[in-house]
Amino acid sequence: KAGVTQTPRYLIKTRGQQVTLSCSPISGHRSVSWYQQTPGQGLQFLFEYFSETQRNKGNFPGRFSGRQFSNSRSEMNVSTLELGDSALYLCASSFDRGRTGELFFGEGSRLTVL
Amino acid sequence: AQRVTQPEKLLSVFKGAPVELKCNYSYSGSPELFWYVQYSRQRLQLLLRHISRESIKGFTADLNKGETSFHLKKPFAQEEDSAMYYCALKGSEYGGATNKLIFGTGTLLAVQP
Numbered sequence: 001k002a003g004v005t006q007t008p009r010y011l012i013k014t015r016g017q018q019v020t021l022s023c024s025p026i027s028g029h030r031s032v033s034w035y036q037q038t039p040g041q042g043l044q045f046l047f048e049y050f051s052e053t054q055r056n057k058g059n060f061p062g063r064f065s066g067r068q069f070s071n072s073r074s075e076m077n078v079s080t081l082e083l084g085d086s087a088l089y090l091c092a093s094s095f096d097r098g099r100t101g102e103l104f105f106g107e108g109s110r111l112t113v114l
Numbered sequence: 115a116q117r118v119t120q121p122e123k124l125l126s127v128f129k130g131a132p133v134e135l136k137c138n139y140s141y142s143g144s145p146e147l148f149w150y151v152q153y154s155r156q157r158l159q160l161l162l163r164h165i166s167r168e169s170i171k172g173f174t175a176d177l178n179k180g181e182t183s184f185h186l187k188k189p190f191a192q193e194e195d196s197a198m199y200y201c202a203l204k205g206s207e208y209g210g211a212t213n214k215l216i217f218g219t220g221t222l223l224a225v226q227p
Contacts, residue, residue, distance in 0.1 A: 003157070033213045043217035045205065056205075056214045090158070097211035101148055101165075101204060105158040 002026065004093050004106035012112045018079040021109045025072050025093030032074040033103060034066060037088040046089075049074055050097050078111075086113045116141050118203050120218035127191050128226050135186040135221050137175075137201030146204040147184040148215070149175055153197045161186075161199070171195070191225045198222050 005024040013019050025032050034046040048056040049068035066076040072093075078085055088110050092103035117140040127133055139145055149161040162170045164177040164184060175186045184201060198220050205214035 031213050033215075035217075042219040043200065043215075045214050045216065048213050050213075056212055058214075092158075092213070094213050097213055101146060101163050101213075101215075102160045103213060103215065107157055 004091055004104050006089075006091050006106035006109050008109060009107065010110045010112075012114060013081050014114050015081055015083060017081050018077060019081060019111060020075055020077045021089055021091075021111075023074045023076075023091030023093075023106060025074070025091075026104055029093035029095050029104070030072050031094040031097050032068055032072065033092045033094070034074070034076050035090045035092065036060075037090055037108070038086075043090070046076065048097075055097065081113045083113050086111060116203060116205055116216050118201050118216050118218035120199075120201055120221050122221045123219070124222045124224065126224045126226060129193055130190050133186075133188045133191045133195070133223065133225075135199050135201075135223065137184045137186065137218060139182050139184060139201075139203050141182075141203060145177070145179075147175075147177060148202045148204075149173070149184075149186050150200045150202055150217075151197050152200070158200070191223075193225045193227060196223055196225045 007022045031050045033048045045058040047066045052068045063079045068074045088108040090108045091106045119138045147164045151161040152158045173188045200220045201218040202215040205216045206212040
């Protein structure tokens, strides 16, 4: 079974630009969550999607947004990029919402903002 | 507020020595806690969850509500245990369904030969 796939793996942007990251969950998984990982703040929750609906949102500004499609694939978007948005963005999928607590993580998309 | 604290950034032990990775949490309800592990060049993955009361790769973790702790223990460390370990708390105030996890900052376990 293929794991969680995130694209692109690496990208470089400049301040003010926007970026879209993509996540394909494990086949059959309907829940997708996004996390930001930085050396200073560690792993921080961004959003949780289930059945194309945002179920939970972390404490991030409105520049961070996401969506989920009918095939459970998800995208997240960051607009008006700032230097502090440089991070590893991790996507995680799960079959359901919280029953097992097991999230399957992707390898991440590493964003560098110059 | 919901919070997970891992006080040690690095824990270095010799092979065969006991290991205890500390985790303390702050949560107003009935917590659900997990340990996730990231081996070198691998993805973050679940190691164990407190509700399962299982031992995985020789590791165990007991939830102590009185001390609000969920320390990870192994009696005899192996070199292959070297990895980054994250304690995580399910982030639902009322125990509702969610996949939101609140992670600690992680502890790097280095097992020396």
